[in-house]
Amino acid sequence: MSMKRTKKATGAAQKGSSDGSLGFSPPSMEVPVWEEAVGSLGSDGFTTYAPAQTYKRDALLDHTKFGRGKVLAVDGGRIEVLFSDGVKKLAHGLA
Numbered sequence: 061m062s063m064k065r066t067k068k069a070t071g072a073a074q075k076g077s078s079d080g081s082l083g084f085s086p087p088s089m090e091v092p093v094w095e096e097a098v099g100s101l102g103s104d105g106f107t108t109y110a111p112a113q114t115y116k117r118d119a120l121l122d123h124t125k126f127g128r129g130k131v132l133a134v135d136g137g138r139i140e141v142l143f144s145d146g147v148k149k150l151a152h153g154l155a
Contacts, residue, residue, distance in 0.1 A: 091132070098128055106120045106121060108124075111150070111152060111154045117132070126144075126145065137151055137152065
């Protein structure tokens with residue numbers, strides 16, 4: 061009779077590093093302050109966020125849940141957006 065054993069964690073989950081509770085890598089750049097990057101801008105130039113649209117770096121968008129934000133980085137089908145409550149990763153360019 062054999063006993064079934066669970067596998068041990070490997071990689072980032074095993075390290076227990078301070079990169080984040082789940083082992084995510086830290087941001088690749090200095091995150092700007094929202095009040096300076098977005099908060100002081102008028103409502104002109106903001107587009108309503110839609111996952112089907114594609115966005116470029118520094119684009120201004122208005123999200124229904126998170127509010128106004130600025131695109132910090134574009135990585136394939138994901139964008140990193142600075143909102144007043146922090147940086148969020150959102151999908152873009154979905155067909």
